[in-house]
Every structure is written in structure tokens, then in C-alpha cells.
Amino acid sequence: MSTTIDEDVAAGSATPPTKRQKRAARIADAASGGIRSILVKLLLLGIVDAIAVYAILVLALSQEWLVLAVVVGVTALVNWIYFSRRALPAKYLTPGVIFLVLFQVFVLVYTGYIAFTNYGTGHNGSKEQAVSSLMAASLERVPDSPTYQVTVVDQLGTLGLLVTDPSGEASLGTTEQQLQPVDPSEVDGGKAVAVDGWTTLQFSDVIARTNEITELAVPFSDDPNDGAIRTPDGSSGYLYTSNLEYDEAAGTMTDLTTGTVYSDTGTGAFTAEDGTEILPGWQITVGFDNFVRAVTDTRLAGPLVYVTLWTFAFALISVATTFFLGLFLAIVFNDMRMKGRRYYRVAMIIPYAIPSFLSALVWAGMMNESFGFINQVIFGGASIPWLTDPWMAKLSVIIVNLWLGFPYMFLICTGALQSIPDDVNEASSIDGASPWQTFRHIKLPLLLVSVAPLLIASFAFNFNNFNVIYMLTNGGPRDTSAPIPVGFTDILISMVYKVAFTGQNRDYGLAAAYSIIIFIVVAVISIIAFRRTKSLEEIN
């Protein structure tokens, strides 16, 4: 193991270690690794492998072969890395990289995929799931259904029905699993009441879980048109069939009561000829539909334009205001003769130290139009619509973000100013420059060189400064003309959040499409930043 580290430290020096050196290093390494560290390593790997084996079993049961293959591959790789004598860097990188790949890189790529689907409320699962939930939702009791005696049973929280049909045959099924013949372990008066592996619910349990039990519909066979057994009281069951009929070969749903035929027209839901859809539908890829809809649907395009413009304006104004206030304060307090600078400094850092979500919530209270501190006390009972007028709300957001952000700029500018040597002053004053000229033509350029990357980073941060917007105004005041929950101070990221997770309809596809817009903007900012700072070239 140690062979590589010797090479590593001596990187750049041309001579590779000799065989003897390598051997000496290996002996040293072996001598240093105590039995305890080996045990710890084995224990940790054992835990990882045990979890992996469990995961593989669960995935095999759910028949998720692709995910299973990934888990097997990663586990094998991890074991190889930690048992191998080579791959030393990998030993240090693997733990972080696993999380990075899954929850940073993969999810970004996956967002790209979702943007091309109709994923959202009413389009959540596969077509089979849509068919079975449609059939289940329209179940009606067959008028001449025979009475089935049922016993409600439970296995690890999953309810099942133990059904004894009129001829005395017992079978068992759950919502997911159609009825299968079983051998009951206990029969009471011709009614099967217990079966191995399942717990029979007592009367009190049945009462307690009535809602769950009456919702239970156990498919009669693998053909959804055969209907399902349901029990209204937990002791006798009846056959229910759907008033929808699914024709798998033709891919159509027929409403038996009205005779309307709904067919799969490729829109992700069964659609009648007059265009009415029955939901839930299923998830399909829709190509550029979400993007086209976001840009061409006039009710969506309007919000998108003003939200995008405001996002840029908000980020730019935030950087500018915080930077200039911070720079001004840094200049003011950068005087050795001034007493008590330390106390001012601590007081000014406080806004930066308080968690920003709390600050924004407190500001929202203070800016309340009728009861808030600012209107009632500072403006003596005025009713200024700080958060409810579209333009005032924008101003309020800027003010609060200035409050939150100026300490950071102050700290940075102070650091940058102090790093400029005093010789500059002497040299320029000897050359006859005024203090302002010294600042404007010598210090400011020097300061900007060191601060520019941080300003770009600050822009990127404010571009996605969700907390200030969401906690202070919740994006409001709400734009009532838009079909999505969006308001006049929403920035792109808060719009994504609201489209995806609030309101009546969750539209993941559209939200992901909006995310893609943010990706592009952020990527452009990054390219500018890296070009400007040449930071990528410096990496070695």
C-alpha cells in the first residue's frame, strides 16, 4: 500500500522508487498497521456488505433488476478497492464520490430527463398502475354476487383477505396480489380463520382499522375485468366489478354505463374522442412539450418572462447594494486610529450569523402592513404595503437581502483592503496623487482583482436565494392570472418549488423544465467565472 504514497509525495521527481525501496516501504506499512485497524476495516466492510446483501434481496423481490445490478456492481467495486493493495487514492475518494454521484450528479441528469416527461399529479406511475387504479376506483358490487366468508389478516402491516368461497375452498390475496389458493392452518365452521405467516385480526383490530379494511380490494384474478373481492364489515365479502372494461389487446377503456370508449392516444391517459381524459393517467416522455408549453402558452410565458427578468435584477441589485455598502463600511472602519472598531465589527456580523430563514421570517413580521413594527412605530401608523404591492415587495426583498448580505461584503472588503501594502500610499503620495486618485486608480483595481471571483459567486448564490424570497414574501403578491402558483417576487428557483410542490396540481415535468433554464444560466455564469479567474487552469 505504501508504495504509492512514496511515489505520490515525491511526485514530479523523475526517479521511480527502486524495488528495494518499495519492499522496505511495504514492510514498514505492514509493521505500522496494527491488528486493531485491520479489525475496524473488516468490521466496516462487513457492515457495508451486510446492508448490500439486504438491499439485493429486497430489490430482487421487487424485481428491480437494473437497480440491483448497480448495487451489486458498486458493492463489488468497494470490496475490491478496500481489499486491493493498489488503488490507494480510491480508498480515500470512494465514500464521498458515491454520495456525490447519486445525490448530486445523477439527480441533475435525472432532472433533465423529467423535463421531457409529463410526470406530475395524475401522471405518476406506469400504465399498468393506471389501469388497476382506474378499475379499483370504479368498482361496484355485482348485484347477484355470492357471499364469501372472509377473515382479515395482516403481514408486517400489509392487510390481506383470507377468503372462503361458497364451495369451501380457501384463498388469500392482497391489494397488490390476486387471490391464490392456500391451505388454512385453522378452520372454524367451514370458514378459514388463520393461515401460516399471517396474523389474524381480532374484532377490536378490525374496528380500529375499518377504513383500511373497507378500502381493501383483492383482485379476483390477473384479468382486471374479473373484478375484486371487497368486504364492507370485515367478515363477509362480495364480488365487485368495475364499470370500466379494459381491453388489453386494443388498449381501450370502455365505460359500461355510458358506452364511451377511451383509447390510448399517446397523451399519457385514456382519452375519449371528444378529448375528455380519465385520470389517473401514466407517465410518458413528451419530448419538448414542457418547454414549448412554458414559452408559447401565453398564461405561462408571461410569468416566465417577468420571473426571469426579476431573478436577474434581484441578483444583480443584491450584489451591487451589498458590495457598495460593504466596501464603504470597510473603508470607513479601516483606520487604525479609530477606537472600538472591534465592537462595531461584532455588531455588524450579527445579521450574517443569524440563520437567514429566521431573519426573513422576523422581517416579514416587522413589514406586516397593518400590525408590523416598521409601519406602526417607525412610520408612525402609516400603512405602507411593504409585502403586498408588487413593486414595494420587490423593494422590501432588496432591503432585507441588503441587511442579510452586507456583513459578508464588509468582511471580504476589509480583508482585501488590509492585504494591500501601505507602500502603495507612500509611493503614490510621493508621486503627487490625491487620496481619491490613490483609491480610484490603485487600490480599487487591486481590490477588484481579489474580490471579483467572490462577486461572481455571490451573484450565483443570489440567483438561487430561495430563503429570502420564500420566507419573506412567499413569492407574493400572487399573480392571479397565471394557472400556476406564481407571484411578483418569485425568482426561478422558488417558482420551480411552487410548481412542483404546492398548489392543487403538482407538475414535476414543467418544474424540471424551469430547472433546466436555471442550469443554463448557472452554467453560463460558471463559464464566465472560470474564464475570468482562470481558476481551472491553476489547478494542478
Next chain:
Amino acid sequence: MSNQQPIPGSDAGLLEGELREQRDAARVGGDPRLERAAAVPAKRPFRFGRWFKATGWRHLVGLVVVAFALFPVVFVISSSLNPNGTLTGSNALFSQIGFDAYARILTNPQVPFTTWFANTLIIAGVTAILTVFLGALAAYAFSRMRFTGRRFGLITIVVVQMFPQMLAVVAIFLVMTAISDWFPAIGLNTHIGLIMVYLGGALGVNTYLMYGYFNTIPASIDEAAKIDGAGHARIFFTIILRLVAPILAVVALLSFIFSVNEYVVASVILIDTENQTLAVGLTKLVSNPRYADWAAFSAGAVIAALPVVLLFLYLQKYIVGGLSAGAVK
């Protein structure tokens, strides 16, 4: 020193000009109280004008800024001490002093504040520790070893950190939903699930910061240990980690504050009220129009902010260094 002069034409200069006029006016009228008070410690004859021109106006700016910076803080502390507090009742600062609001927020059965607080500490604490650990491992590899893909790895980390996780919140939610179907213990509505998601950002945000610091530790220390027979793991755990402790503290604190503040992902993953963090719980509490106990919320905000603020002030020297690392040397 010429650089300490106010700069004509800048804000400072303009302000100084105005102040000079005020001061001249004040001197005509005479302010014996001020002059006497300030004159005592001065060795040479004190002149208010000279003092004001040099540093006095700076104190004036300082007082204005401190007022701006602290008045929300004063307001929230005042309303937290108001025993029976609606928003209107909180406007008269420090009119009443009492700790009823603290008792209410800590004991109200409808508002599991203490649970939120504990959840936040657990989630942010575990995330901070693991983030530091994962980041330090990676930074050690990048700093001390030379391998194929090293430069690519560093560039990837720098690029990835430009894309915050919350941009992918929709995908994160759907991935976690899928995980819940198979492994409910680490899926939606679990703290482990949320911590795992946060760890996805562990390498991106902090490794480069640590990498820079690791590079400042001379490699000769490693070599000396190597000669004494230490293996790579022992060098890392017993030598390097101790030498880089300051940067570990900074990264841990930054990560902790980030997790405490994080709303987007936490609100999507943590569904039940008892599982939520302070950011999610308090935000939903205040946005509920039926909840009118502003004093109790203020008390909660004070309790929630206190540990973070104290930690921040305690470590501010290191944090400021960390914030500007790479740019300001």
C-alpha cells in the same frame, strides 16, 4: 497617513463634507459637555474638529450601521419577552418583561418546538461531521497522491459546486420516493434519508477549500512519519487530521449553518411535523394564518438562533479566513 483621509467624491467624502458643516455649526454654538468629556484623556489640547475629521465621523457612520444591523434583533428579543404577544403587542419595545412566551413555545403540544430543535441539531450535526470526514478523505487524496484522473476530479468538484442541490429538488424527491418503496427506513420522511442527500453535496462544496489548506502542510512531515514506519492511514488519522484542525472546524461550521438554514430539500423530504427541522417547522408555523402567537414564535427564533450565533462569533476569525480563502491572501 494619507489613506486614512476621507475620500473626496466618494460617499465617505460627501458625508464628511456635510458633517463638517454640522460640526462647524456646533462649534459656533459650542458644546462644552462634549468637549469636556472628550478632553480628559487627550494629552495634547483636544480639538473636537480635528478628532471628528479624523475618526469621529466614522463613529457616526458606525452608529447608524449598527442601528440598522441590530434593530430587528432588538425587536425580536423584545417581543420574545412580551408575555402575551400578538404582533401588535410586540411593537412597544420592552414594555413588559416576562418569560411566558418561552414557556409557551417549549410546552405547546400543537407545536413540537423541542423536537424540531433536536431534529435540527441531529441532522445538521451528523451532516457536518460526515461532511468534514468525507471531504478530508478526498482532500488528502488530492493533495498527497498523484493519480490518473486527479486533475479531472478536482475540476469536476469545482464545476459541480456551482450547481446547488436544490436545483434538482424535483429529481431528489422522486429518487427518494423510489427509495422509500424499497427501503422505507432511509427514504422519504426519515432523517437518514435527508442526511444522505446532504452528503451528496459534501465533496462539491468543501473539498476544494480543504485541498488548499492540506497543500500548506509540508509533505516532509508525511515523509518523516513514513520513515518512522507509519502507514498511509496512520499518517492521515494521527498526523494530518490534527494539523488541519482549523479548516476542519471551518468546514464543519459552514456545513452546520447550511443544514440549519436549508429549507427546500428538507421541506420536501420530511413530511410529518414531528420529523421536521426548525427551518421547515417554524416557516410553516408562521405561514399558518390561524397562528397568532408572535411572542412565542420570537422566543423560538431566539432559542434557535442563539447556538448558531454564539458558535459563529466564537469561530469568526477562522470563518472569515475560510470565506475569503483563495481570493484574498
